[in-house]
Amino acid sequence: MNITKLFTSIVACFLCFFAAAQQDGKLYLSLASRGAVYDITGLPSTFPTTSVFSQTTANHISNLGIGYKPAPSTDTNLYFVHSNTTNNSAVYYSGTASGSTLPTGIGGIAVNNAPGSYFGYVYGFATGSKNLYRIHPSAPSQAVTGDADWTDGAIFGTDTFFDVDNNIYTFIQRSGNTYLYKINLTSRVASKALTLSGDIPSAIQGMAYLNGYVYLSTLNNTNDAGNVEIRRFKMTDGIVTLERTYSGLGYLNIDLGTVPYYKPCEKQEVIFTEDFGQTTVRQPSPYMVHGVGHFTFADYLAIPPSQYNTQLANVVGYIENGYYAVVAPKRIQDGHSIFNYGFSIWGTDANGDTFNDHTGNADGAAMIINAGEIYAPIYKRKSTVDVIPGNYYKVSYYAYERYDGASINVQMMSGSGNTVLGQKMMELTGNGDRTWKKYEVVFRVPPTCTTGDLKYYVSLVNGRKGSTNNDYAIDDIVFEDLGCSYYENDSVLLNCNPTAEPIAVTDYKYNQPSGPVTINVLENDKLHNGAPATPGNVIFRFFGIKDVMGQYDNPQNTDPYYTVPGEGTWRYNRATSFVTFTPLSTFTGNPTPVTYTILDKTLALNGSNQGDEFYPGSESNIAQIIITYQTACYNEVVNVSPGIPTKHGITLLNRAGSENDNWPMVRTSGFTVVESNNKGFVPTRMTKLEIEGDGGSTPSKITHPQEGMMIYDTTDKCLKIYDGTKWSCFSTPSCP
Known part of the structure; x- marks a missing residue:
């Protein structure tokens, strides 16, 4: 422009395709x-x-x-x-x-x-x-x-x-x-x-x-x-x-x-806060993801008297590795006098810890975490309002670091809770000085984020594993909308429109003989683009937790496994994608199904250098692995009288005849006979929703099911039979 002019702007819409040099945000x-x-x-x-x-x-x-x-x-x-x-x-x-x-x-x-x-x-x-x-x-x-x-x-x-x-x-x-x-x-x-x-x-x-x-x-x-x-x-x-x-x-x-043009923006202010309330008695958090491989509520009131003065009492009572509780920090050990085993990390004795919650309220609660070696969410909460395209959102929290070395990975996740849209690892900088410090991350929602479930999740994930120096408390979590005019450069741009999420499909092995059972768990799973999942392009997680091994993670590059007490061990082979269940010699019956997720490594977040334990790409839904053992009897058939020749059949073998010793008459006592040496019989195929409905607004497409009717359920992957009142998988043989 002429050097006497005032000023220039070149502005462009938020929804654009770019030539090689021109880019949004530049x-x-x-x-x-x-x-x-x-x-x-x-x-x-x-x-x-x-x-x-x-x-x-x-x-x-x-x-x-x-x-x-x-x-x-x-x-x-x-x-x-x-x-x-x-x-x-x-x-x-x-x-x-x-x-x-x-x-x-x-x-x-x-x-x-x-x-x-x-x-x-x-x-x-x-x-x-x-x-x-x-x-x-x-x-x-x-x-x-x-x-x-x-x-x-x-x-x-x-x-x-x-x-x-x-x-x-x-x-x-x-x-x-x-x-x-x-x-x-x-x-x-x-x-x-x-x-x-x-x-x-x-x-x-x-x-x-x-x-x-x-x-x-x-x-x-x-x-x-x-x-x-x-x-x-x-x-x-x-x-x-x-x-x-x-x-x-x-x-x-x-x-x-x-590129951007000016857009006066809406602003929702604070979307949610979490101050953990006031409690002098330990409570669980509704926003802690519970389950195998996640953190466990340190509920000492649930320990039976027979376990007092044991290692279990010590682990739970003192909130040891892998445990947490929501409680007023000064009241961590209230009711704990019945235990007398080991040394207290959070105690008020030798360490002299007498800290309050972040606001100084003596009865105000915080979340007390002994992270141990678990990479898992410590707080995961879904927004109640849609994010606004083009706006900035801040997640802030206070942390009290008991020792030096802990870290928290702050994530924004899709409305399904499966896909990480953006994240930032935050090392706690308290250096063990035992004071409350504030931490915050700002995320930017691109203007193109206009479709799908826009009620995103906020997730705080333990970012370091270690059996020592990994103890901290968090308080006063705030998720707020800053509007579209946030003025700092240090913000995380969300990848809010993944093409799709990978799909994990429940795996079944029915009627197996006794002993170890192996199943190709990735055989029916897909990447976000529909391509087959393979050991090289996905990360497999039992229960959605990295390399879970009971409570703790495995050493790096070790095949993840999980032992179910009293039943046996499930192990995933990284090289082949096969999962093997090995039962204990004393175990009889069917093992409790385990769950798993896969992470699509082809959707790795740009700029993420934290390693695969920090959710580098899109995570699938939760699928199950179900195994049943043989429980049926196989008595020889007793024919008390000769069968009646079958009069009707369909064959691809060109051998139908007209005499009783010909086919299909030799297949006695049947209504019809179907025969081939390279084809299968395919019954009607329908989804579970189509077969059974949802009990509400979506009825079954079969308006008048009859007792004995059979259909293949493409959702549950089994042949189902109607017994007059309900549909059930016809998959486990048994004795009459």
Whole structure:
């Protein structure tokens, strides 16, 4: 743009496809002195050495915009839109002439990428004029009306940007004041949006909007070096501050550009808080994920008298490795006098721990955790409201570190609770000083997150395994909506639209002989894209926990296994994907089914360097592994009289006859006979919901089932028979 103009913005819609160089969330600076465009996102201290776009004719980069082509074009690519500043200068889309030219000398153009009838139109202002120029597609200039400050003031710079409501913005100066005006494209009436204050520059040669800030560029010819100053202000307060100065860039036209357009945002404030209430008696948390391989509630009241003064009493009573409780910290050992075994980690004796909850309330509760060697959630809660696309969300909590070395992985998960959309590992920095410290993570929901279950989960996961120095408490968890104008760079961008989640399908092995049973557990499982799951592209987890081995994780690279007391051991072979159940010699009956999940390694989170234990990709639903042993009797059939010849049959073997010793008559006492040596009989196949309904709004598709009717259930993977009252899997033979 011309060096006398105010400011530039290149804005684009949130829902876009990008050309090679142009990207969402980036701040670009164009230099006519070099004929090039540079990415200065985050305002690095050193100016970039490599450009992202360039032109042989350098002054063709004087004006810069980023946007789409207008209708009737169906091109979905995003382009740098650029030109010189003089009258009749050609306008280009990433180096290709658009067919339009500037109607007059214009220093600053912008593309309206907001949805609506003006989508893709290129606009600009001319120095000394308050007329609005539509540059492409070309149209006559239009006068803009406004209040006294607009009418009597002077255009301060000629750059512009748009908002979601199809308003175009520019600056007016009058009586020592600088105002930001917005102009309705339909009525062409200007109204004040903001009054600027602070370090307002004497001139502006570029402007762009990004993440709640308006960025301004000013070119100073100090010692003929061409120093570029970058300032910015928030759309919420208008206070201008100088952020960065780049030296030696040449004294020719400059401009700024970004993709996002301004969108005044909604804000939901605090969505939920968790202060754990007040309790002097240990309580479980409804947001702790319980079950095998997860943390166990340290409920000493459940220990029978026969177990007093035992190791179990010590582990539970003192909240040892793998246990937790919600209780007032000073009251951890209340009711614990019946135990007298071992040493207390959280006790109030030798260690002198007498801390309160975070707020100092003596009876206020916190969650007390002895993490041990379990990688598992310590708090997982679903939002009660949809997240808003484009907004920022903060998860904060207080932690009290008993010893140095603990860490917590903060995650945002999909509405199903299976897929990690974004995460950040946070090492607790208390260094064992035994004080409450605050930790927080900010997540950004991309504007494209508009489909699916938008009630996301917040999950805090133990981030370190260790039998020592892994004891901490948490309190005052807050999940809040910051709106769409969060001003810090350190936020985690969510990957909120995974194509799909992987699918784990329950596995069955029925009527097995005694002894070990092996099943190919991944044989019927799928990746997110429908491709087969293999040992190389998924991570297998018993109970959804990494390498579970009873309470603790296995050593690295050891096949995960789990022993069910009194029954036997389940073991997963990493190389083959086979799960083997080996029963104890004293065990009879069928083993209790185990559950598992798979993680799709092809959906690894970008930038995650925490290893597979931190959920690198999308996690599947929970599936079961079910094994039954033979329990049927196999008595010889007793025929008390000759059978009656079967009169009807279907054969693929070409051997039907007409005599009683021919087929199908030799298959006696049947209604019909079906025969083949390379084909199977396929009964009717239906889903469980189609067969049985849900007992509510979805009835069974079989309106009048008859006793003895048989159907293959594609959900439960079994042949089902109707006994007159219910459908049951016909899979376990038994004696009459």
